[in-house]
Amino acid sequence: MSEAPTGDAGDPPVVAATGVTRRFGPTVALHGVDLRVAAGQTHALVGRNGAGKSTLVSVLTGLQAPDEGTVSFSGRPAPRLADRDAWRQRVACVYQKSTIIPALTVAENLFLNRHDRGPGGLITWSRLRRRAAELLAAWSVEVEPRTLAGELSVEQRQFVEIARALSFGARFIILDEPTAQLDGAAISRLFARVRDLQRQGVTFLFISHHLQEVYEICDVVTVLRDARRILTAPVADLPRADLVAAMTGDATVGRRRENDRAVESGAAPALAVRDLTGGAYRQVSLQVGAGEIVGLAGAAGSGRTELAETVVGLRSADSGRIEIAGRRPRPGSVPDALAAGAGFVPQDRHHQGLVPQMSIADNGTLSVPERLGRGGFISARRRDAMAADMIGKLAIKTPDPRLPVSGLSGGNQQKVVMARALAGDPRLLVLINPTSGVDVRSKEFLLDKVLETARSGAGVLIASDELDDLRVCDRVLVMFRSRLTSEMARGWHDHELVAAMEGMDLDA
Structure with missing residues (x-):
């Protein structure tokens, strides 16, 4: 050191x-x-x-x-x-x-719980605003004290927070x-x-x-x-x-990932994105072939997560088009994306991937109700049979598929989320940070399942900043500040990929 x-x-x-x-x-x-x-x-x-x-x-x-x-x-x-x-x-x-409170003014945020009080304990608003104006002027923050904090730009909110911190003496x-x-x-x-x-x-x-x-x-x-x-x-x-x-x-x-799996040629792409623009990404075009695993890498704020969520209908783009296995799902519609052939593992299994008090069987089959019965009725027998098959294929450790999913370990919970993504035999599998918060053995198992899915002919898009997730990919597309900036072929080195993700020119 x-x-x-x-x-x-x-x-x-x-x-x-x-x-x-x-x-x-x-x-x-x-x-x-x-x-x-x-x-x-x-x-x-x-x-x-x-x-x-x-x-x-x-x-x-x-x-x-x-x-x-x-x-x-x-x-x-x-x-x-x-x-x-x-x-x-x-x-x-x-x-x-x-941490600024949007519904309060700048002055109120600056002196929250430190208000000047006059006779009877009443707040002296004129003095509070005067103190706020003096503080903002002292640190050259050009914001009006009466302005509601919710109307400030991100940049202005940061300057107000800095001024507030300095007002304590820090x-x-x-x-x-x-x-x-x-x-x-x-x-x-x-x-x-x-x-x-x-x-x-x-x-x-x-x-x-x-x-x-x-x-x-x-x-x-x-x-x-x-x-x-x-x-x-x-x-x-x-x-x-x-x-x-x-x-x-x-x-x-550096380390290389040896991956001799062949990618199908001549087949229709599993995913085609053309000139997609949204709040967190600009003019993105990419393609994932049938049987191909493509990484979408980028640091926090790069737009990779938002782009992946748009592909599966969790968000709507402002412009551009998405095709999944040759079909164009309705923008912002998860059911349409699923019907087109998408399977999805979200970023946060706790808030987006699981219903904690529902059973393992119910969680694993939420995306395929049409396979469980007719007329909106679910056959418990069919559900449990499908769940048992999933538990076997994903090696989920549980004594009974009817137990609440909340009782499983983190790795087994993630396997349930993966099982649901695969339940509809997807043509495109979209994964966001698929091995986050799981143990090493579960991570290796999940990544092996990704390779197995690609071998079956499905395309896979992995949006992640974890290098181990990206090593299974045939190629990695890098996003930096809302745009695709580079592409890494199979055999990339860790330091090269990280540099691209961080916007760093190693030759500078």
């Missing part, structure tokens, strides 16, 4: 995490992590999903206590977790999902994916404000999936991988290829 300089030798760091370890049951989320951020810096914290970034932020903001290790601010121990005011005076986090701000919802012009304005605030003595910890931004705005970068700190170095001294390699653990050669 290398260590970056942290300013003048006599100045303690604004924040120092030393030997921080955090466990959740048998899972180690952080293992002996060190982080030191010098005053006036913009310090980047990067790492792949699951590296430990979110857990470290929760420790640095006092939302969780480390199981081992210490946190200090400017050389002094961190406050007790219960002393929230003391934490607010030291650190604040501006999250990707805003001079250390964590920016969590601040550019994910901003366009190029707004990002430039954000970076200009960050530099201005740096000159006024504010220190930033900058978390981003877009590595190019690290080189634009940050002084130092720390890399987490597999719950450990791998590297801390000055950005100016760190080649881009070395940064990506530290994140992936992939050296110059």
Whole structure:
């Protein structure tokens, strides 16, 4: 591990995490992590999903206590977790999902629960708005205090949150994916404000999936991988290829996925997308052949998830067309997409994939009621027979298909979701993060099932940022900031794919 300089030798760091370890049951989320951020810096914290970034932020903001290790601010121990005011005076986090209350004005959000009160305990609104105007002017935030927060742009909400944090006295701000919802012009304005605030003595910890931004705005970068700190170095001294390699653990050669499965030629495509434009994606065209597995890769905010959800009818595009096995389903209609031949594994099995109190059998057959009976009536015998077949094929561990699906492990729940996606013998299987939150054995089983499905002649689209998911693909299409930017043929290296997903030019 290398260590970056942290300013003048006599100045303690604004924040120092030393030997921080955090466990959740048998899972180690952080293992002996060190982080030191010098005053006036913009310090980047990067790492792949699951590296430990979110857990470290929760420790640095006092939302969780480390199981081992210490946190200090400017050389002094961190406050007790219960002393929230003391934490607010030291650190604040501006999250990707805003914490501003839309129904309140800017002034009310800035001084929530800190309202000026006059005689009788009544709020003095004129004084509150005056204080808000002074605060916004002091930090050059051009927003009217009377404006409803719900009318602000994403960029304005971020600046209001920063001003609110500074009003408590904090001079250390964590920016969590601040550019994910901003366009190029707004990002430039954000970076200009960050530099201005740096000159006024504010220190930033900058978390981003877009590595190019690290080189634009940050002084130092720390890399987490597999719950450990791998590297801390000055950005100016760190080649881009070395940064990506530290994140992936992939050296110059990297790992290859051997996949000798043949793809059908001459058959009609399982999926054809032409000039599709929606809120999170622009002018996307792609094709998935029969028997082909295509990856759709991209970091958070790239548009990959929204695009996959549009294909199966969970969203409607503003323009463009989708064909599934030669049929054009009605935009925004899941039943039409299923009838055209789509099967779907959603991103979040808990909220989108399962009905927890329903049985395993019912969950596994929800998408094929027409196979279970006539006239809207379901035959329990047919349902249980189909469920038993699914349980056997997917190796779902349960003593009885009539038990609630909520009683299964995470891996077996995901197998139920996969079973339902395959129940209609789909011509196109669309999967979003299909192995998220499952154990290694379940992950390997599910990916083997994907290969088996492709061998049967179905096309497969996997939207994911997990490299293991993408290794089964014949080719990978990369999205960055709403557009398809590159295509990786079978045999790609980890560092090449990650660089493309993060918008990084390794030759720069």
